[in-house]
Amino acid sequence: MKYTILLLASFFLLSCHDSPKISKEKNPPKTPKFGIVIHGGAGVIKKENMTDSLQKAYEEKLEEAISVGHKILEDGGTALEAVQKTINVMENSPLFNSGKGAVLNADGIAELDASVMDGKTKNAGAISGVQHIKNPIDLAYKVMNESDHVMLSASGAEEFAKLHDIEFVENSYFITENRKKALESSKAKEQGVSANEFYLSNEKYGTVGCAALDQDGNLAAGTSTGGMTNKKFGRIGDSPIIGAGTYANNKTCAISATGHGEFFIRNVVAHDISAMMEYQGISLEQAAKRVIQQKLTDLGGTGGIVGIDHKGRVVMEFNTPGMFRATKNVKGETTIKMYKD
Ligand code: ASP
Numbered sequence: 101m102k103y104t105i106l107l108l109a110s111f112f113l114l115s116c117h118d119s120p121k122i123s124k125e126k127n128p129p130k131t132p133k134f135g136i137v138i139h140g141g142a143g144v145i146k147k148e149n150m151t152d153s154l155q156k157a158y159e160e161k162l163e164e165a166i167s168v169g170h171k172i173l174e175d176g177g178t179a180l181e182a183v184q185k186t187i188n189v190m191e192n193s194p195l196f197n198s199g200k201g202a203v204l205n206a207d208g209i210a211e212l213d214a215s216v217m218d219g220k221t222k223n224a225g226a227i228s229g230v231q232h233i234k235n236p237i238d239l240a241y242k243v244m245n246e247s248d249h250v251m252l253s254a255s256g257a258e259e260f261a262k263l264h265d266i267e268f269v270e271n272s273y274f275i276t277e278n279r280k281k282a283l284e285s286s287k288a289k290e291q292g293v294s295a296n297e298f299y300l301s302n303e304k305y306g307t308v309g310c311a312a313l314d315q316d317g318n319l320a321a322g323t324s325t326g327g328m329t330n331k332k333f334g335r336i337g338d339s340p341i342i343g344a345g346t347y348a349n350n351k352t353c354a355i356s357a358t359g360h361g362e363f364f365i366r367n368v369v370a371h372d373i374s375a376m377m378e379y380q381g382i383s384l385e386q387a388a389k390r391v392i393q394q395k396l397t398d399l400g401g402t403g404g405i406v407g408i409d410h411k412g413r414v415v416m417e418f419n420t421p422g423m424f425r426a427t428k429n430v431k432g433e434t435t436i437k438m439y440k441d
Pocket of ligand 1: 141142197306307325326327328336337338339357358359360361362
């Protein structure tokens with residue numbers, strides 16, 4: 101009895117004394133886990149072709165875009181919302197090949213494609229070949245959330261947009277002088293006339309995309325583009341194709357791609373990365389390297405991807421001289437890059 105009382109008393113004293121420390125160690129305050137990564141296109145992006153002021157303009161826009169998405173995630177918003185609002189910033193900037201500033205098709209018209217995917221439900225929405233939708237990614241969201249379909253194209257997609265409160269603009273809203281010159285150069289090259297190499301190499305890609313992980317552990321990815329300069333016959337690239345240009349799966353990762361779309365379609369790049377993770381148990385980094393540096397490169401394709409996995413680890417992998425890209429971690433530290441490391 102005496103021993104029992106003593107034991108109980110010492111246990112009581114010990115637990116009173118130590119309990120705050122023990123409970124602190126056992127339940128450290130949880131750092132919220134989320135992450136976001138973006139691209140603004142891959143291609144011949146080289147320091148020697150860039151002026152200081154243009155480089156600054158890209159850096160500022162990438163910073164603005166990633167900060168919008170990061171704030172949404174930090175405040176507990178969804179990965180889907182972060183992806184949409186981040187892409188909107190880049191669609192509204194003439195610097196990128198999406199929304200305003202999109203490249204022109206052979207008829208001198210901007211024709212836009214976009215897609216989005218929800219890693220939690222595997223719902224997806226995409227649109228292709230639209231000519232009057234100010235923010236194509238918004239319409240892709242509507243297709244995902246308010247239709248029975250995954251992809252709507254051209255006039256049908258615009259008809260659907262009219263029923264769903266989507267902002268329309270004249271096609272001239274998208275067109276910039278640089279894109280007109282790029283089209284001229286591309287046509288000159290096609291006809292064997294001397295072409296402006298600067299526009300040919302610099303104005304080739306520029307698609308925008310985003311992949312995000314929210315605090316609930318949900319992944320999402322989205323991509324928006326004008327496609328490729330001088331495209332013909334209603335050509336559609338990888339950006340609106342789920343599995344090629346965009347993919348998200350909570351079990352693995354979220355991916356957005358940019359580059360020569362035909363090769364990304366043939367390699368089913370975004371889904372291939374996810375599938376390698378799922379079936380081979382390899383990391384996002386290993387899978388992205390294999391797909392971009394080996395499989396895509398072996399086929400002769402150029403471009404890159406950004407991605408994030410379910411633990412918030414980020415990749416930015418490409419086989420071109422450069423890729424506009426940025427990421428911001430939980431602590432708010434931003435990385436912005438455009439050239440090869
Ligand atoms: N992937 C896009 C396409 O082929 C182009 C780009 O990424 O800039 O349509």
